[in-house]
Structures are given as C-alpha cells and as structure tokens.
Amino acid sequence: MTGKMSRRRLLAGTGLASAAVLAGSGSVLAGADTPPQDTGDGIIAFSGPHQAGITTPEQQHMVFATYDVTAGSTAALAALLNGWTTASGRMTAGQEVQGPDGPFAPPPDTGEAVGLPASQLTLTFGFGPSLFDDRFGLAGRRPAALVDLPPFPNDALEPSLSGGDLCIQACANDAQVAFHAVHDLTRLALGSATIRYLQVGFGRTASPGAGQQTPRNLLGFHDGTANLDPADHDAMRQYVWIDHGTDQPWMAGGTYMVVRRIRIHLEEWDRNTLDSQEQTIGRVKSSGAPLGSKNPADPVNLNALGAYGELVIPNNAHIRVASPALNNGQAILRRGYSFADGVDLQSGELDAGLFFICFQKDPRQQFIPIQTRLAGNDALAEYLLHTGSGVFACPPGASADRPLGAALL
Amino acid sequence: MTGKMSRRRLLAGTGLASAAVLAGSGSVLAGADTPPQDTGDGIIAFSGPHQAGITTPEQQHMVFATYDVTAGSTAALAALLNGWTTASGRMTAGQEVQGPDGPFAPPPDTGEAVGLPASQLTLTFGFGPSLFDDRFGLAGRRPAALVDLPPFPNDALEPSLSGGDLCIQACANDAQVAFHAVHDLTRLALGSATIRYLQVGFGRTASPGAGQQTPRNLLGFHDGTANLDPADHDAMRQYVWIDHGTDQPWMAGGTYMVVRRIRIHLEEWDRNTLDSQEQTIGRVKSSGAPLGSKNPADPVNLNALGAYGELVIPNNAHIRVASPALNNGQAILRRGYSFADGVDLQSGELDAGLFFICFQKDPRQQFIPIQTRLAGNDALAEYLLHTGSGVFACPPGASADRPLGAALL
Numbered sequence: 001m002t003g004k005m006s007r008r009r010l011l012a013g014t015g016l017a018s019a020a021v022l023a024g025s026g027s028v029l030a031g032a033d034t035p036p037q038d039t040g041d042g043i044i045a046f047s048g049p050h051q052a053g054i055t056t057p058e059q060q061h062m063v064f065a066t067y068d069v070t071a072g073s074t075a076a077l078a079a080l081l082n083g084w085t086t087a088s089g090r091m092t093a094g095q096e097v098q099g100p101d102g103p104f105a106p107p108p109d110t111g112e113a114v115g116l117p118a119s120q121l122t123l124t125f126g127f128g129p130s131l132f133d134d135r136f137g138l139a140g141r142r143p144a145a146l147v148d149l150p151p152f153p154n155d156a157l158e159p160s161l162s163g164g165d166l167c168i169q170a171c172a173n174d175a176q177v178a179f180h181a182v183h184d185l186t187r188l189a190l191g192s193a194t195i196r197y198l199q200v201g202f203g204r205t206a207s208p209g210a211g212q213q214t215p216r217n218l219l220g221f222h223d224g225t226a227n228l229d230p231a232d233h234d235a236m237r238q239y240v241w242i243d244h245g246t247d248q249p250w251m252a253g254g255t256y257m258v259v260r261r262i263r264i265h266l267e268e269w270d271r272n273t274l275d276s277q278e279q280t281i282g283r284v285k286s287s288g289a290p291l292g293s294k295n296p297a298d299p300v301n302l303n304a305l306g307a308y309g310e311l312v313i314p315n316n317a318h319i320r321v322a323s324p325a326l327n328n329g330q331a332i333l334r335r336g337y338s339f340a341d342g343v344d345l346q347s348g349e350l351d352a353g354l355f356f357i358c359f360q361k362d363p364r365q366q367f368i369p370i371q372t373r374l375a376g377n378d379a380l381a382e383y384l385l386h387t388g389s390g391v392f393a394c395p396p397g398a399s400a401d402r403p404l405g406a407a408l409l
Numbered sequence: 410m411t412g413k414m415s416r417r418r419l420l421a422g423t424g425l426a427s428a429a430v431l432a433g434s435g436s437v438l439a440g441a442d443t444p445p446q447d448t449g450d451g452i453i454a455f456s457g458p459h460q461a462g463i464t465t466p467e468q469q470h471m472v473f474a475t476y477d478v479t480a481g482s483t484a485a486l487a488a489l490l491n492g493w494t495t496a497s498g499r500m501t502a503g504q505e506v507q508g509p510d511g512p513f514a515p516p517p518d519t520g521e522a523v524g525l526p527a528s529q530l531t532l533t534f535g536f537g538p539s540l541f542d543d544r545f546g547l548a549g550r551r552p553a554a555l556v557d558l559p560p561f562p563n564d565a566l567e568p569s570l571s572g573g574d575l576c577i578q579a580c581a582n583d584a585q586v587a588f589h590a591v592h593d594l595t596r597l598a599l600g601s602a603t604i605r606y607l608q609v610g611f612g613r614t615a616s617p618g619a620g621q622q623t624p625r626n627l628l629g630f631h632d633g634t635a636n637l638d639p640a641d642h643d644a645m646r647q648y649v650w651i652d653h654g655t656d657q658p659w660m661a662g663g664t665y666m667v668v669r670r671i672r673i674h675l676e677e678w679d680r681n682t683l684d685s686q687e688q689t690i691g692r693v694k695s696s697g698a699p700l701g702s703k704n705p706a707d708p709v710n711l712n713a714l715g716a717y718g719e720l721v722i723p724n725n726a727h728i729r730v731a732s733p734a735l736n737n738g739q740a741i742l743r744r745g746y747s748f749a750d751g752v753d754l755q756s757g758e759l760d761a762g763l764f765f766i767c768f769q770k771d772p773r774q775q776f777i778p779i780q781t782r783l784a785g786n787d788a789l790a791e792y793l794l795h796t797g798s799g800v801f802a803c804p805p806g807a808s809a810d811r812p813l814g815a816a817l818l
Binding site: 060061063102103104105106107109110111112113114115160174175176179183186187190194195196197198199200202203216217218219220221266267270271272273274275277278285286338340341342343345348350352 | 469470472511512513514515516518519520521522523524569583584585588592595596599603604605606607608609611612625626627628629630675676679680681682683684686687694695747749750751752754757759761
C-alpha cells in the first residue's frame, strides 16, 4: 500500500530533504550545535548530534507517551529501538512507515497522516530509571544523574501517569500528525512494549505571526519570558547537553528530561483578584513585565523596594523562588504544553493545566533543587497539583547507522 | 484590565466586523441561509438566523462541554444565557470578555487567548432533555423530537460522559482559543451551572492547502466523503434546519444535535489486514473510492456484483449499512473530531477514537433509525465502543437583542 498512499508523493520537494534525513553520521557531524531547523518544507531532520524536539522551537501540539518494556531479551529491546529509529526517520520526513505490504497484511502505516505534510514533527526518546534494572543487563550502565525523583511536598502522583521504561515526546504543528506518530510507534512496539501513559497537549505556542510574542499558559500569564534561549549555544552547553566527561559515555550529546503533569486549580485561580494573581506570579498580567518594570524583557530586580519599603516582587512570588539567583545560578530549558483532560470525577473541577517538560545536564543540580524550593515556598503552589511525574535519560541523536540506544545496548 | 490587554487592539481591522457581530436582528435576516463565512479576519459572525458551528466549515480543534444547571430560578437561567450570549459575541470576534474590572476584582477574562486572533471560533449551544423537567417550568416546551436516545446494542455509556442540561460546542483553528472560550463560559456559569463533561478533539480536518482533501479518521480512512454538503441550501432545509411548522415555535431555525463519544479499538483494527479493513468500510483505503470504483466521488453502487456473483460492497460494509438508500432516504449532517484521552486503565488500550457529532431536523427519523441499523449490522461495530452520548436542541442563532433561549424562556 505504501506506493499507493505515500505521503511523500503528495508533497512537493521533499526528495532531497528526505534523502538527508537518514544519511547517517556524515550529516550528523555537520552544524553540530545548531538547533534543528525546518528546512522550509516542514521537515525537521530526525538525525543529528542531539535529538530534535529539545532545542527545536516549540511546535503547537504534543503527544507524550511512556511504555513498559515487555521484551524478553536485550536483542528484542534493541530490535524495538531499531524499528523506532527507522520509522521515526520516515515519519519526521512526512513519509509513511514501511513494512510488509499487500492486501493480506496489515497496512504498514495506520494511515491517518497520509496527505498531511511533515508539519515540523519531532520525536524525542528517553530511557527511564526502571530500564536499568536486571532485565537487560543495564544495571551498570545507569548514569549517576538518572536518579529517581524524590517526593516533593504536596505531590499527588498517580502511578498510571508516572514513570515508564521508555518515553516518546512527539511534537508537531498538526495534532493529527503528532498523534499518528505515537500511534504507529505504539503499534510497532507490539510484543516488545506496552503503552503505560499517553498525554495530549496543546499549544500555548503562538502560531507564527499570530501576535502572541511569548505564549500564555492557562493562568493567563506569559510563560517562558525568562526561559533559557535554545539558540544560545553557550547556555545549551552549560545547562543542557552532556559532554564527553560524563560517567556514562553513551550519554555524551544527550540530556535529561523531567516531565510533570501539573493540574491547575483554575476555578480558584480565576476567582483571585488581578492584584493577587500578579503578586503570586511576580509579573504584570497584561504585559508580562516583572512587577515594577515596564517591559517583559526588563531584568528582574529582586531587591527593588516599594514606597513603604516592601519588596516589589514579593518574597514568595513565583519568579523570585524560581530565579537562578536563588538557585545557585542553576537553570533548566523549559518546554511545556497545556492540557485539558475533562472533568475530575472526585472534585468536579476541570482536569486541566500544564504538562511541564524540562531538559538539563543533571537533575540533581537543576530540577530537583529548583522544585524543592518551589514546592515549599512558591505562592503559586497552592493552585497546583502535580499528578504525574517522570525522569528520562535522552541519548544523543540517532541515525540509520547509529540507531536509538546503539551505544547503550 | 480590558483596556490594557484587549485582544482587539492586537488585531488589525477587526473593528467593522466586531461592530457587525452584535448588530442584532437587522444583520440577522441578511443572507439567511448562507453558511457562516470567515470574513477574512478570522472572524465568523456569532449572530445569524442559525447558530454558527453547524454548517460552518469544520475547524481544526474542538472543545465540547456539558453542564448541569444549578440555578434556582428561571430568571437565573435566563441571566446565565444572556451572559453567555454577550461573552460569545465578544470571544468569537477575538475580543476579551468584559466585566467588573480593576486590581481588586478577578480579571473579567481569564487571559490565555490575549494576543491570539479570533481563529474562526464558533460557539454552538444546545439544551438537553433534562432541562425540560419541572425546575424551570419548561415541561410543556419540550419539543417532541427531543427524545431521550434509546439504548443501542453494545452501548457502554458512562453517565459522566453523557447527558447534561446544556452543551457548548467550541470549534476554532487554534486549540488554545477553543479551550479559552469554554474556560471563560464555565467561569461565567459559577453559581448557575457546573461543568459535567469536557472533551477535547483534534482535527481530522485538513489545513487549507495541506493536500488532504477529505480528512482521515484514526482508522486511517477518509471520513466524510458522502456527508451532506453544508453549502447545499436545499439539503440543509430538507435534513437540518427546523422550519416554522414545528410543534415548538422557539425551535424554528434551530436543529437537533446528537453527540457520541466512540472509542475505537485501534489495537485490533491496526492488526487487521488491508483487505479486511476495506471490506469492513466498503471503500479503498488509499483513495477513498467505493470498492469497485476509482474515484472517491463515484456514486456508491450497492448492487454491483463481482466475478463470482458476490456483492462488491459487502452486505455488512459500513457505507452500505449507513447509506441513505437503506435508511428511508434519511441523512444527517456529520461533524466530528478525533480524540486521544490517554490509556484506559482497565483494558490497557488507548482511549482514543471519534467524537461524533451530527445535526438533523428530527433524531427520531434520522440518527436513531440509522444508528439502530449500524449497531446491529455494521461490520465496523466490533471495533467501536460508544462510551458517551447526548442529544440537544440547538435553538436558532442569538444576538444582543435576542439572547440564547430568549424565545424559550
């Protein structure tokens, strides 16, 4: 069926880009630290020194999934990751998944993205701590930085929304393209891994030219104003990418991902006054500027005092407690999507909020101490409920001759 | 805060269109049966003889919600519907909700759509059968066609995903804009109605120019090839819009909406052979053409026989059982969105599928007999599980001087 319903045939000019996608280590070394770019045809190269979907500009839609590996051998796990590598190279290039074909075989691609462009699809893979038990002989390969996250105050984690041996973050500017990718990767895992958790997220992200400079979250505030700039190579080297001096060389060029499913008590937040909302966040709601400043890009002056000697940015304001200045200069590369999963049957409230994703060199120095401060001190914490959690080691970028996990397995 | 963070100010050229949106019955009567059109600035007029979001071309995203009314009087219910009318007029024009303002009041708009264009937002409202009990004196105003749906074979309806006194269908080409609208309407209902169910859906709908002529559902098949054409005025008059001869004059210009949350057993479907999938649907997967034909638009010949005298379109093929020819010539205007709500904890399967929406003049003559045939005979039925259901009376279009429900209350 591939010939009959190729996505590629319906797209103009993808031939060259597609050829480059799986060209292997030759193209991998070119342009080493440039964030993956749309080459103009909606395609973001799957291969590279780092995985795409980390410093890639945020797309409008996300589907995140975790898996429990059921494969009975290391070879079967490697086969799964090989299959995922090949399929990912094709889907990110706007092509169908290939496989045994014909009327009396199941279609090798589930088909719902046929005719849709690549849509800036990125697929980012990670390995959870539980993968490094004794099933696959990986206990000695677990990086020291891949710690289990400690419990934080007020956590309300549900096991079905947390953990997992493997994860996939699919992001695209078309929701159906993102879902299709996870759908087909889940199908390909049949017999080797079962899906544990799937989360759909939508764009806080402004469409190009839409006028929303920094996207707003469901609190109605700009989110990401003080985030690390993914195009800042030095910052990415300092905070995100793991270098060759790491304890587990297979992680060189990789990074650690922490995800948190954060429900927002929107009903309570929405009844809060504007003044209280702004004191909670530490920014002006309309402009995104730090309190006491005019422009969103103004530096945050944590010491500024008001007319009565009070702190202009309150002691427990979110941006103060999260500030690198109060976290040993540490920062994380944030990425995140809003979600709305219906009505929580117990509380009758909307089960909506932020699916928080961050990348970093070492969660022990970055996410964990930052979240410890936030959970205990942040004025925003009373409006939040962390219901899901995960930490994953994201290996370096894959390619046809260096599939996902090749250096690990 | 409205002045400081108006969505309108960030948009060029919305002034005239915005003024027209709530201009009232003068503009309502103009162009009576033309489907609502984007006037070029992303705005689809909220006012009109019919509600928007019915014959409007399908947008890429949907948020559907139902509510249980808690208001203690008919006047309080009318106040809720008046407030919803005003807010809907503003939001569909890309403007913020207005209300008491200032630092010591809650913001009158939750804010997450500030800076985003109207994005073809439509808001479509309906009244469920349960609204017509003795709480609001409406028992005598219930239309005969607004029947409770009967149980169908293999229904697996969950009460929390079914029913409701009121419903809102929000559709837009930006997921955050659609969510924002329901978020703010839910907030405005505080004290008058509580949210019962919220469902996010994503576009099977092709982006303009994306090359996917008829969108594909999660089965991977084109969906909607034989749907009624919303631009066909005669068909809309015949099958969708209620005329003045109805038993409840307040419904003239309205229609009935049936929604079904249909989980698709994707794991089983995906393992099915291409031949079996095509025999189940009755169409060629790649092209969408009826089996035995070449083009998607070819008429379905239900009598065609193959080389061995067998029916080319099998006796239980979906398109045969759903065909108007086998349903007394009856048809419905379908609209629908894919959904992916995570992993079902009981089965371990994806809780994903189709949120089916249809509009019609009389569910007793249209959806109910069609679904009765389908549930008993359709080969596709074994892959489907109906988990949610609702039927709603959608009144005619509202305007500032004729708010939602004005003719009913």
